[in-house]
Amino acid sequence: MAKEAAGRARPGRAPAPAGRRARPRQAEVARLAGVSQATVSLVLSGRDLATGRPISAETRAKVLDAAHSLGYVPDPAASRLAAARNNLLGVFSFTATFPTDVRHSYYPFLVGVEQEAAAQGYDLVLFTGSSTGGAGAGGGALSRVRLADGCLFLGRHAPADELRRLVADDFPVVHVGRRDEPEGLAWVGADYVSASREVVAALAGLGHRRVLLVREDDDAPASTDRERGFLDGLADSGLPAGSDAVYRSGDPRHDLTAERVRAWVAEGVTAFVAEETDTGAAWRALRAAVDAAGLDCPGEVSLALLGSPPADLADEPAPMGFDIPRPALGAEAVRLLASRIAGGPAEGTLVACAFRPGATAGPPPSPRTPHPSS
């Protein structure tokens, strides 16, 4: 028996707000086309063609005509509910009220995300962590992300517990930019180790035998990775990779004096490598100290930066180093997320950085045999 259609009070529904017309449903399309709603669904989703589902061309045409003339558009909420998917990818950035600091780093990333998402047939939805007022019913900010089929997370400020919650529910999630993730959380990151290694290899290739890394005194994974890559690079080239190859400075601006640089050079150091940080402090201090020491940069000493120069130094000659391929990172993140949605494993991926020859490195001033410090 069909459900008791009319003649009965409609439960579950408030009366439609007066004056609010409803947009066409598949049911209306079906009625106009003289077919069933199920057929409409089949035709409109294209699943008949893709899977060789047998729908007559005539029926297809009728349905498509009807849908078009009614101006049918699918309801994404209903799609998601019924099919557990709506071809939407979420991007969650934990930037309080669209902050003014990190935005520079997110933008190029989003470019890659958008491109790859389009290529994979996904649309994007952006969430922010700032809105706290809303749907709050126990879900926190993260309940929104379930509107999408999966979600990308940007930035270090993602609340670990909420993220863990999503992972525990097996909601497809990919985190970008960190690597120390809880078990089961997929991530993509830049391969600082290999990139740093490459930089050292390039310096060694130019003839440098004593290379010094200047880094700040923190233990962020980004710093650690660079140092490891640096040391690996030294080892690769058979250069001394002792602890005196690395200079840790609590405050580069004060520690990195002209005298100290001159002393290093006197000891035989011919190339300096600085790590990249938010502020670019190490790099700035290094440049300043070399300048103050009266040393000619490509000529007397070579410099390299393990990353990209700060924006305000963009007009100076580019230092040797590497660039984080942010768009590529974004694209890779989307690929991984799509794979997760399709049931793939929660793996981590490293994306290679692009080596940048720059203009701050050249052969060491005079050919000389290495001075091992031991």
Add this chain to the structure above:
Amino acid sequence: MAKEAAGRARPGRAPAPAGRRARPRQAEVARLAGVSQATVSLVLSGRDLATGRPISAETRAKVLDAAHSLGYVPDPAASRLAAARNNLLGVFSFTATFPTDVRHSYYPFLVGVEQEAAAQGYDLVLFTGSSTGGAGAGGGALSRVRLADGCLFLGRHAPADELRRLVADDFPVVHVGRRDEPEGLAWVGADYVSASREVVAALAGLGHRRVLLVREDDDAPASTDRERGFLDGLADSGLPAGSDAVYRSGDPRHDLTAERVRAWVAEGVTAFVAEETDTGAAWRALRAAVDAAGLDCPGEVSLALLGSPPADLADEPAPMGFDIPRPALGAEAVRLLASRIAGGPAEGTLVACAFRPGATAGPPPSPRTPHPSS
């Protein structure tokens, strides 16, 4: 009779992907709390308290406990489908990528949007117009917005037909930044007319009797409004508002020469007003011409800009003029949208601009009686 519950193949569903745990539903919460699912819904939505619905405190506690221990979070898609609302506000910007970049002109606007949305208990979702790959099934880019309870549209590139479609379906929509909207489309805009009038009034108040508007030769509403405000301002102060009070230039950079400025000054013009455009061409040309004419700006001639100076001129002394209160615009747009969602009318709203005294206007060089040009 209850539906034939189990013992029957589950239609309408693909088998759950292996290994994908499901997150808790209201049904589970209900089972754990020993109540019905409907009660769970009531308690969790707080509708029992709000509407004085009778739910015992004991039951409430049981339900809340169970929900919390299970980590229940509501499914926004299901909410939207069932209740036709999920406390989500969409923001659609017709730019290539998400406008999370501060340099982007949308950014200050979004700040206001976020604040007000939070204040109104809404969460935000950002859509972009660029992603074209996705859910395409007849809906175009705009089908996504129906995930939210309503949507804000930014920018002039909104496809009119799709917008019209949403309006025809009575989907709550507010457009920001234009005023020539199709019937039924709610909008908010800046009140250029009043703001321009105020600027003229300020100049007149300083003693200027001959004021000239320099505008570009287009007919954008933004330009038209400014000119009207300018002329109204002249009329208010009893100044001649003839056609020679406005100079339309096809190419300000070439037309606005030092000679011309000198000629105007010789005729008795003591203040120049430029309209603001994307490029700021009129303002730049005016400044340059005045400089070239060797005229001292606050001293010999006064200048004003009907808008904000371009970003690259931010370090120059601020010109007299007005600022578009973008955050306020955003907030107002959210208020209007919330009202629309609640069934309010599709009205248009003008937001007042903030007068900026600046440092480019002072009294005219020498007190003199007006020289009416007639």
Add this chain to the structure above:
DNA sequence: TTGTATGCGTTATCAT
């Protein structure tokens, strides 16, 4: 080749 009957998770109405 197409129609029928569920069901997704939630809200809201009615009967208890």
Add this chain to the structure above:
DNA sequence: ATGATAACGCATACAA
């Protein structure tokens, strides 16, 4: 004060 139960719009296994 609480429990059944019918939708919301769409997708899909299965019958016809």
